[in-house]
Amino acid sequence: xxxxxxxxxxxxxxxxxxxxxxxxxxxxxxxxxxxxxxxxxxxxxxxxxxxxxxxxxxxxxxxxxxxxxxxxxxxxxxxxxxxxxxxxxxxxxxxxxxxxxxxxxxxxxxxxxxxxxxxxxxxxxxxxxxxxxxxxxxxxxxxxxxxxxxxxxxxxxxxxxxxxxxxxxxxxxxxxxxxxxxxxxxxxxxxxxxxxxxxxxxxxxxxxxxxxxxxxxxxxxxxxxxxxxxxxxxxxxxxxxxxxxxxxxxxxxxxxxx
Amino acid sequence: xxxxxxxxxxxxxxxxxxxxxxxxxxxxxxxxxxxxxxxxxxxxxxxxxxxxxxxxxxxxxxxxxxxxxxxxxxxxxxxxxxxxxxxxxxxxxxxxxxxxxxxxxxxxxxxxxxxxxxxxxxxxxxxxxxxxxxxxxxxxxxxxxxxxxxxxxxxxxxxxxxxxxxxxxxxxxxxxxxxxxxxxxxxxxxxxxxxxxxxxxxxxxxxxxxxxxxxxxxxxxxxxxxxxxxxxxxxxxxxxxxxxxxxxxxxxxxxx
Ligand SMILES: Nc1ncnc2c1ncn2[C@@H]1O[C@H](COP(=O)(O)OP(=O)(O)O)[C@@H](O)[C@H]1O
Ligand SMILES: [Mg+2]
Numbered sequence: 001x002x003x004x005x006x007x008x009x010x011x012x013x014x015x016x017x018x019x020x021x022x023x024x025x026x027x028x029x030x031x032x033x034x035x036x037x038x039x040x041x042x043x044x045x046x047x048x049x050x051x052x053x054x055x056x057x058x059x060x061x062x063x064x065x066x067x068x069x070x071x072x073x074x075x076x077x078x079x080x081x082x083x084x085x086x087x088x089x090x091x092x093x094x095x096x097x098x099x100x101x102x103x104x105x106x107x108x109x110x111x112x113x114x115x116x117x118x119x120x121x122x123x124x125x126x127x128x129x130x131x132x133x134x135x136x137x138x139x140x141x142x143x144x145x146x147x148x149x150x151x152x153x154x155x156x157x158x159x160x161x162x163x164x165x166x167x168x169x170x171x172x173x174x175x176x177x178x179x180x181x182x183x184x185x186x187x188x189x190x191x192x193x194x195x196x197x198x199x200x201x202x203x204x205x206x207x208x209x210x211x212x213x214x215x216x217x218x219x220x221x222x223x224x225x226x227x228x229x230x231x232x233x234x235x236x237x238x239x240x241x242x243x244x245x246x247x248x249x250x251x252x253x254x255x256x257x258x
Numbered sequence: 259x260x261x262x263x264x265x266x267x268x269x270x271x272x273x274x275x276x277x278x279x280x281x282x283x284x285x286x287x288x289x290x291x292x293x294x295x296x297x298x299x300x301x302x303x304x305x306x307x308x309x310x311x312x313x314x315x316x317x318x319x320x321x322x323x324x325x326x327x328x329x330x331x332x333x334x335x336x337x338x339x340x341x342x343x344x345x346x347x348x349x350x351x352x353x354x355x356x357x358x359x360x361x362x363x364x365x366x367x368x369x370x371x372x373x374x375x376x377x378x379x380x381x382x383x384x385x386x387x388x389x390x391x392x393x394x395x396x397x398x399x400x401x402x403x404x405x406x407x408x409x410x411x412x413x414x415x416x417x418x419x420x421x422x423x424x425x426x427x428x429x430x431x432x433x434x435x436x437x438x439x440x441x442x443x444x445x446x447x448x449x450x451x452x453x454x455x456x457x458x459x460x461x462x463x464x465x466x467x468x469x470x471x472x473x474x475x476x477x478x479x480x481x482x483x484x485x486x487x488x489x490x491x492x493x494x495x496x497x498x499x500x501x502x503x504x505x506x507x508x509x510x511x512x513x514x
Pocket of ligand 1: 060
């Protein structure tokens with residue numbers, strides 16, 4: 001327990017202390033399997049925080065708790081000033097409009113065209129838009145990811161990298177303030193993975209979003225991270241910039257970087 | 259008292275299914291019904307299962323008529339074939355046969371479709387984008403199944419009776435018109451009504467089991483196959499149990 005929340009480097013430079021997500025003392029277990037055991041972190045406005053952890057360490061569980069898809073056993077989560085554990089369904093829906101989520105498996109609706117996929121989040125949240133505006137938004141989002149020509153195709157006709165881009169376009173369509181990426185490069189070849197990582201940085205610069213990127217792909221971490229939190233044994237084992245963590249002498253941290 | 263693991267699992271599942279069903283009745287009346295998805299499901303369900311239900315109904319009418327004929331001739335009541343086949347189809351064969359085909363075709367595809375949507379996080383994705391996935395996926399499918407099965411079953415009755423007419427006319431001659439008027443001479447409201455009502459229950463059972471199995475699929479892709487499979491098994495057994503119950507109830511209150 002001595003290592004809990006040990007800061008390898010002091011992070012909060014003066015001037016950027018405006019957290020958009022605060023997670024405090026989060027616990028989540030599935031029967032005997034204690035996945036999160038007191039996890040803490042803050043996401044500052046405008047930064048990209050990478051949460052680094054091995055497969056099965058509970059990274060997806062953590063961000064699913066943040067977006068309200070899972071209920072933690074204990075702890076508090078504050079997103080954009082809302083305590084999400086006490087939010088009503090309606091308020092949660094409103095909040096979700098401001099928080100985008102890119103699923104590990106893309107989660108494109110495979111019975112719908114790309115256009116219908118992108119329109120889906122708008123049918124509820126922006127139902128006041130007229131057809132022209134909806135179309136404009138769809139095309140704008142697809143252009144952001146360089147795939148405007150796929151608008152009338154089905155998801156199954158696209159390659160893995162293109163599906164990831166379309167999924168990102170669907171996330172962008174509501175112009176979220178925060179984007180959560182669940183292993184954006186897993187399952188892609190290294191070159192496509194690097195392209196997606198570059199795209200994440202591009203989107204961050206264009207829309208000034210705050211992001212959490214979950215990953216164990218060091219290339220992606222290096223490209224995207226402003227700051228890294230290491231998820232190990234259910235706690236935030238260490239935090240720091242890429243440079244400080246690379247230089248770390250701790251064996252558990254070293255294994256990520258070799 | 260210590261219950262074995264499987265017994266506990268069965269009770270758990272029955273509890274979960276009850277809760278899932280209760281949620282259907284709660285959400286169907288809350289605002290923003292997904293009309294478009296509902297009509298799409300009705301169309302898809304009808305279009306997918308009609309050929310199979312028609313074909314099996316036709317063959318069943320044909321084969322049964324050929325097989326009962328010698329016995330009926332022995333008793334000299336060959337002329338009662340239309341009445342007998344009409345009654346059997348409307349009261350039992352039409353509803354149960356279509357329900358079983360429906361379970362195999364529609365129940366399994368609901369289990370597989372929702373199951374793969376679950377494991378590829380599409381259901382979570384709907385929730386995140388502000389659409390209630392239970393209303394969008396489950397309510398529309400279950401309602402469409404409930405409404406479509408009685409329609410399909412009636413068509414199966416008609417096609418089955420026509421099959422019977424075709425078989426009857428292999429040896430013997432009767433006009434279609436006479437055959438049909440013979441069928442209707444012996445059909446009473448109390449034959450048609452309970453049989454029609456039970457089709458709604460069969461359709462609901464197939465829909466809710468298929469959706470339940472798919473909606474709670476676990477363990478990745480392997481789970482999808484299991485969801486589809488157990489959707490068919492459970493709903494087929496449930497169809498027979500419901501059939502038994504309906505017979506008892508209609509007997510008890512004196513219709514049928
Ligand atoms: N719905 C669930 N039910 C039971 N166990 C789960 C569930 N979701 C995740 N787990 C368990 O939690 C652990 C962490 O899973 P996950 O967060 O998906 O890992 P990853 O870090 O690879 O994203 C795993 O051991 C997994 O088995
Ligand atoms: Mg994961």
